Amino acid sequence: SQQGEEDPQALSIQEGENATMNCSYKTSINNLQWYRQNSGRGLVHLILIRSNEREKHSGRLRVTLDTSKKSSSLLITASRAADTASYFCATPDNTDKLIFGTGTRLQVFP
């Protein structure tokens, strides 16, 4: 069962531009997490936003959460070539396990 789904599936931008990716989920959650995966590597946790939070920042990352729409967005500002990676959202299901989406592949061109 898939809880989170990212949109778009793929995104290509130039360095310096902002990148926005979205995540929709199906059931109520107590938090939503974003992860990054560089090619051939394991996932790296980026940010966790709790259900009672609407926005959270970490460096060039900005995450929003709209529980009424069951959606979240990840904004990467002033993107760099090093931001090229796949980005996943994850939400806990009703048995405490994280369910990951299929990811957004971000390509940042120099």
Added chain:
Amino acid sequence: DAGITQSPRHKVTETGTPVTLRCHQTENHRYMYWYRQDPGHGLRLIHYSYGVKDTDKGEVSDGYSVSRSKTEDFLLTLESATSSQTSVYFCAISPQGPYNEQFFGPGTRLTVL
């Protein structure tokens, strides 16, 4: 990689053979997970463990078993490997417990011929 190692990192095996993948952590956290990652499916949970000898099935557990006899090691066994088990396998820990952030190992790429 948060003190998590996986071995082997790459393996090629034949259909019908048993395969064991090892996940080792250096910090004695209780919560450990095995996932597989396939194109179009994202990460899917195979098995998880909340402590020594405390394991349970995830979403895609058929054909897999696990064991955790020590806090630091979580073993994933394919009893009789099939081509559908060709995948990249990731181990993860969750230092602050379920619901919370997970730290992933580097992965094992398994090919079953």
